[in-house]
Amino acid sequence: MTVITVVGAGVMGTAITFPAADNGHEVRLVGTYLDESIIESCRDQRWHPRLKRAIPDAVQPMWHTQVGEALRGAEVVVLGVNSRGVHWAAEAIGPHLQPGQIILMVTKGLESGADGRLHLLPDVLAGCLPDAIRDQVYYAAIGGPSIAGELAARRETSVVFVSRSAEILPRVRQLFQTPYYHIWTSTDLVGVEVCVALKNPYALAVGLVAGLLEKQGGADDAGAFMHNPAAALFAQSLAEMAYLVRLLGGGPETVYSLPGAGDLYVTTQGGRNSRMGRLLGLGLPYSEAVEEMPGETVEGVDAVVAIMPAIQQMTDQGIIAVDALPLLRTLHAIITRNREVAFDFNRFFSQLPFNPPV
DSSP: OOEEEEEOOSHHHHHTHHHHHHTTOEEEEEOOTTOHHHHHHHHHHSEETTTTEEOOTTEEEEOGGGHHHHHTTOSEEEEOOOGGGHHHHHHHHGGGOOTTOEEEEOOOOEEEOTTSSEEEHHHHHHHHSOHHHHTTSEEEEEESOOOHHHHHTTOOEEEEEEOSOGGGHHHHHHHHOOSSEEEEEESOHHHHHHHHHHHHHHHHHHHHHHHHHHHTTSSOTTOOOSHHHHHHHHHHHHHHHHHHHHHHTOOGGGTTSIIIIIHHHHHHTSSHHHHHHHHHHTTOOHHHHGGGSTTOOOHHHHHHHHHHHHHHHHHHTTSSOTTSOHHHHHHHHHHHSOOOOOOOHHHHHHTOOSSOOO
16 A cells, blocks of 8 residues: 555545545545635545545545645655645645655646746746755656546546656556556656646637627527637647647647647536636626636636746747747737737638648
């Protein structure tokens, strides 16, 4: 039996405890300081209020003040915090990490660094850890289409576990793989991390179409929807992902597999990003749309705000082509300049190169 500690008791952090527990491991679920009510429910009732499901018997809920105890003896430390919580997580776990431990990140995102470059969150985390332990632990991440509620329901789920340290991948795969949780492995950390970071804003972009259709009165009497423009935006999203993946040194084949096309597809099927896209497509400026989703973190918005400073600096320096990433730039304008969505598909798509320049 192996000890696996999950830090972050949100839906995905908790969902990953299901395959770990089903494999007979001792699983410790540590909430952040924002998860107090979740941990209380998990401790007192064995019930996760956001997943709306009982947690496995092998899962031990713990308060954030118990993080040191929770990490003691753990072989794998899973980070299930959101992208804004990575710096907090580094401060929380850093003093308690032990050499040889594997940090497996569920957290998705990219960050604009002070150097004007985009940084992968595993690298951001490593940079925030104490010098004495930074190079003594392993870093891995999970990418691919995995809705937390479906994983917790033990629905068939296929993902990629990725690490620059190829030697640890068979072990982490063995710890988590079950008859319903299927794991591929990869060393393309750049490709996987860029894809899983960008799928949220691009899912928001595809979601605009639902609002635009609703604004026009919905499907017509003959049943014509707007799947065509949604598919075109989906394809453009993949093209822009591929552009950034190649630029940053990742493998473009990752874009067209589980972390890219697969994760983008599942994210467009519902959730907070799609709901935000619909509201914006209806014509609400972002300042009003966000009021319709009180208390909810929209990862696509966070991602756009986090990465665009570096995108702009890299464009100014000639690293990124000026005409690259038009859909991402359009999203940024909608969100930060409070523009109403007035999407001119004819103008937008007529100006797009099918293959963005590299």
